[in-house]
Amino acid sequence: MELDPDIADLARALSRTQLSSEDVFGAASLEPASAAAIPPGASPSAGLRPEQQQFLREAYCRLLEGGVFRCVLDLTASSDSLAPPTAGLRLFGLASEPGRMATDPRLGPKAAHGGTRDLDDLEDQPRQPFRAPFRLPFDDGSFDAVLVTLEVGKLRHPLEVFRDVARVLRPQGLVAVSFEPAGYDAAYTRLWALADDREHLMLAEAFIELARVGFSPPALLTLFAGDHGLDWQEGRSPEDTREPRVHLVFAYRDAVAPAHLARPPFPPPPPQPAKTRADIRFDEMGRPRCPYCGARMGRYEPPVTVFEIDYGVSELYVCFDDHCEYYRRSRRWMRAQGHTGFTYRFMLDPETGATGPLPDNLWGGLRSCRLD
Numbered sequence: 203m204e205l206d207p208d209i210a211d212l213a214r215a216l217s218r219t220q221l222s223s224e225d226v227f228g229a230a231s232l233e234p235a236s237a238a239a240i241p242p243g244a245s246p247s248a249g250l251r252p253e254q255q256q257f258l259r260e261a262y263c264r265l266l267e268g269g270v271f272r273c274v275l276d277l278t279a280s281s282d283s284l285a286p287p288t289a290g291l292r293l294f295g296l297a298s299e300p301g302r303m304a305t306d307p308r309l310g311p312k313a314a315h316g317g318t319r320d321l322d323d324l325e326d327q328p329r330q331p332f333r334a335p336f337r338l339p340f341d342d343g344s345f346d347a348v349l350v351t352l353e354v355g356k357l358r359h360p361l362e363v364f365r366d367v368a369r370v371l372r373p374q375g376l377v378a379v380s381f382e383p384a385g386y387d388a389a390y391t392r393l394w395a396l397a398d399d400r401e402h403l404m405l406a407e408a409f410i411e412l413a414r415v416g417f418s419p420p421a422l423l424t425l426f427a428g429d430h431g432l433d434w435q436e437g438r439s440p441e442d443t444r445e446p447r448v449h450l451v452f453a454y455r456d457a458v459a460p461a462h463l464a465r466p467p468f469p470p471p472p473p474q475p476a477k478t479r480a481d482i483r484f485d486e487m488g489r490p491r492c493p494y495c496g497a498r499m500g501r502y503e504p505p506v507t508v509f510e511i512d513y514g515v516s517e518l519y520v521c522f523d524d525h526c527e528y529y530r531r532s533r534r535w536m537r538a539q540g541h542t543g544f545t546y547r548f549m550l551d552p553e554t555g556a557t558g559p560l561p562d563n564l565w566g567g568l569r570s571c572r573l574d
Contacts, residue, residue: 220413220414220415221361222361223360223361223362224359226361226412227393230392231391232358232391232393233391233392234388234389235387235392235394235395235396251446253427253446254446255284257432258351258380258425259284261378261380261423261425261450261468262284262349262378265378265452265467266285266288266347267286268461269288269290270346270462271291271346271347271375271376272292272346273292273347274291274347274349275340275345275347275348275370276293277348277349277350277363278350278352278353283349283351284349284380285349294340296338336362338366338367338369340370341370343371343372345372345375346371346375346376347371347375347376347377348367348376348378349378350379350380354379354381354406355387355391355402356387356390356391356394357409360409361412361413363409364409364413365414371455372455374455374458374460375454375455376452376453376454376455376459377410377417377452378450378452379406379410379451380449380450381402382448383399383447383448384398384399384402393405399424399449400438403451406420406422406449406451407422407438410451410453417453417454417455418453418455418456418458419453419537419542421436421452422437422438422451423435423436423450423451423452423468424448425447426446426447426448427444427446436470436534437530437533437534470531470535471531476557476558477494478557479555482557489519490550490552492521492526492548493548494527494548495523495526495527495528497521497523497526499520499522499548500520500521500522500573500574501517501519501574502517502518502519502560502568502573503516503517503518503572504518515554517552517573518549518550518551519549519552520548520550520560520568520572521549522568522569522572528548529545529546529547529548532545533564544561544563545562545564546559546560546561546562547559547562
């Protein structure tokens, strides 16, 4: 299975009309996966190992700490919620199968604050999305946060579910989706069962973006054990494949919560000292190589417009490698600042020796002025 679109581009390309999950993904892809459809040798889903559960507990603690998100819905409540035991947190659960009640004491029938409700077959609702829109049994704006833990691959109508998640969230409320590494489960939809880890991250992002209800751009994380506790990488294609690992995608209703703007729960890595001309090496033809990734830098002619920065030269050297550490880091940084469509690339001025960022956009605008 190959998924390679930019989800934000796809969301913009779709009609303003809210399409159904079947319209976007196809009815057949949302049916449960049959054994015959699974590639030979596919690993069965074994559930979360204790280490992976701990990763998610720590991640949820980062997201929910500080007392900002006090009223939390565990949308797919199971025998144990991974929500942190934060003082004052009111935890509600919604069992995804009839009679499946969570045994977590915060979710049981005698819970002092919170509790669990049954919802008949969450993954199958609604069977007729046009005539019976999906609706959670809660009032508008009931929750500060909604957790969708491990069950997203089973949702038969994911866009409808996430639209109603937005309804029950308060402004700037949080939705967090977590899932284990790719594996086969008969309850998964074909769409999810045939996808790999990278595609799962893209699908979770798409479910949020294509619901078209004003969620902020989702953050995509892969969590694993670091040298000093929980570590993570952001993006759809993490290069670090340490085991065990688990994935987390989260977004906010309308806008990022001010508390998380002031103190991001998963801050970007500390900046490394900027590379200078002294760090640049040249090949046998005298062409500079990017000091961040080693790629041969391309010649770039700055356009002459009133909007362009005047570099005072006819040519610059630019690293056009999309896998460059500098470029990937710039995408994360710009996204964290709310500039979701823009980034920058490493640049060398051959006349002055000056180095630094050259603004670009995610559609490769700089390449239109590339000379080689």
